[in-house]
Amino acid sequence: MDLQLEDKVVLVTGGTGAIGREIVRIFIEEGAKVYFLYNRAEKKAAELMATYGEDRCKGLQSSVLDQANLARLTQEICAACGTIDVLVNNAGMTDVLPFPLIEEEDWDACLDVNAKGAFLVTKETARYMIKRRSGTIINMGSLAGERILEVPVHYATAKAALTGFTLALTKELSRYNIRVNCVVPGLVDGGVGRSATDRQRQQYLEYCTSGRLAKPEEVADLIAFLASPRAAYVNGQIIHIDGGI
Numbered sequence: 115m116d117l118q119l120e121d122k123v124v125l126v127t128g129g130t131g132a133i134g135r136e137i138v139r140i141f142i143e144e145g146a147k148v149y150f151l152y153n154r155a156e157k158k159a160a161e162l163m164a165t166y167g168e169d170r171c172k173g174l175q176s177s178v179l180d181q182a183n184l185a186r187l188t189q190e191i192c193a194a195c196g197t198i199d200v201l202v203n204n205a206g207m208t209d210v211l212p213f214p215l216i217e218e219e220d221w222d223a224c225l226d227v228n229a230k231g232a233f234l235v236t237k238e239t240a241r242y243m244i245k246r247r248s249g250t251i252i253n254m255g256s257l258a259g260e261r262i263l264e265v266p267v268h269y270a271t272a273k274a275a276l277t278g279f280t281l282a283l284t285k286e287l288s289r290y291n292i293r294v295n296c297v298v299p300g301l302v303d304g305g306v307g308r309s310a311t312d313r314q315r316q317q318y319l320e321y322c323t324s325g326r327l328a329k330p331e332e333v334a335d336l337i338a339f340l341a342s343p344r345a346a347y348v349n350g351q352i353i354h355i356d357g358g359i
Contacts, residue, residue: 117342120145123195124341125188127151127178127235128205130158132304133254136334137202142166144338149191151205151235153177178205178231181238188238197246200341201239203232203253203276208269210309221268228272232279244290250341251287253280255298256306257356264314269306277352284350293349295340300356303327324357 124141128134129150135158141148148171152159159173176183191198207227211220232253243249258265259273280296287294301307301318307327310318319325336355339345 115344117144117338117344119200119338119342122146122199122341123191123197124148124200124202125151125191125198125235125239126202126204127231128254129173130155130162131204132307133299133302133330133333134204135162136330137204137337138162138166138171140331140334140338141200141341142170144342146200147195148172149174149187151176151178151187153205178235179226181234184235184238188242192242197248198239198242199249201236201243201249201251202337202341203235203251205231205235206254206256206273206306208266208306208309210311211266211268213267216266216268224266224268225272225275228269229275229279232276236283240287240292243292244287247290247292249287249290249292251283251292251294252337252340253294253296255280255296255352257298257300257354257359260298260352260354261359264317280352281350288349293346295345295348295350296352297333297337297340298352298354298356299328299333300354300359301327302330302333304330318359321359322357323359326357328355328357 124146126137129138130152138148150173174187253276255276256273258270284294
């Protein structure tokens with residue numbers, strides 16, 4: 115299926131992770147020009163740009179919490195390309211800690227990267243979408259924030275926050291013809307899924323009707339579809355891709 119993404123300008127946060135790299139790949143294969151944010155993974159960012167060429171794929175170094183730098187970078191993208199058509203809030207982090215061992219700094223770091231980061235990047239990007247009265251925003255949720263599972267409490271809280279963020283943002287931005295959706299993966303073979311214990315993996319597989327973990331490219335393919343004109347009537351949705359839990 116032609117997703118009609120030729121020459122669209124896409125911004126992806128967390129572009130060097132397992133899912134992030136696949137998101138970059140699928141958008142480039144569909145003809146888009148992709149900018150991706152990375153924080154410390156300079157080697158992976160360089161490899162990604164070398165693979166696809168900087169004319170189609172450009173990495174920008176920034177924390178999703180550095181609002182001043184985010185403002186500068188989004189302005190540079192729009193100066194070069196005229197717009198940002200698609201934003202994918204993919205950046206995330208977690209650490210596996212039982213609730214009694216979560217310190218305040220652990221809580222703050224997890225909520226900041228997963229929830230506040232999405233807010234800051236969206237704020238800087240949406241202003242350009244609003245001016246053009248067009249755009250698509252896709253947030254990366256997690257089944258951790260949707261089900262009773264053995265997962266880190268601060269991570270589940272942060273990902274659940276993205277549900278409310280998505281729904282409220284959908285209503286507010288709808289007047290500007292901007293669509294907002296949230297993709298909710300189950301356990302993915304890669305990314306934060308690497309932090310899962312053997313027991314957590316086994317528990318997931320026990321209840322997953324597909325009997326396996328998700329592949330990063332499966333999540334990326336769904337995101338590309340939701341970003342495309344083919345999904346023009348899909349708005350304000352929390353879409354699960356979890357193999358059937």
